[in-house]
Amino acid sequence: MLEGLLHDYASQGGPEIDSGKSTQFINTDLRLGNTGAATWFMQMAIGVMGSYRDGGASAAINLRDSNEASIIFITPPSDAKRQQQDASGDIFRSRVTPAVDPANYAAPSVEAILESSAGQ
Numbered sequence: 394m395l396e397g398l399l400h401d402y403a404s405q406g407g408p409e410i411d412s413g414k415s416t417q418f419i420n421t422d423l424r425l426g427n428t429g430a431a432t433w434f435m436q437m438a439i440g441v442m443g444s445y446r447d448g449g450a451s452a453a454i455n456l457r458d459s460n461e462a463s464i465i466f467i468t469p470p471s472d473a474k475r476q477q478q479d480a481s482g483d484i485f486r487s488r489v490t491p492a493v494d495p496a497n498y499a500a501p502s503v504e505a506i507l508e509s510s511a512g513q
Contacts, residue, residue, distance in 0.1 A: 395456055396420050440467040442485050
């Protein structure tokens with residue numbers, strides 16, 4: 394509903410929204426499915442993460458009532474404040490050590506293949 398309205402607005406001369414770029418618009422119903430009563434909270438969580446990483450404001454828009462919309466704007470702390478926090482400002486980075494070493498899946502170099510075949 395909102396995405397269609399934004400595209401209609403753009404066709405009438407408003408700003409163009411590319412719904413394929415998650416920095417501009419995320420259709421949570423399309424990407425996450427129906428999350429029910431948690432939809433607005435999911436939108437706020439995604440907005441917090443996006444605003445924190447990319448800077449700028451995000452908006453969570455609830456259109457569950459056909460006669461009204463609820464909008465919450467989310468803004469990140471300043472760059473200086475983010476840099477003071479853990480992980481040099483990326484508090485959403487993964488802290489889990491992979492169970493499998495990604496180096497085990499690196500493509501072998503030509504030199505390594507030649508050395509192993511020469512040694513046999």
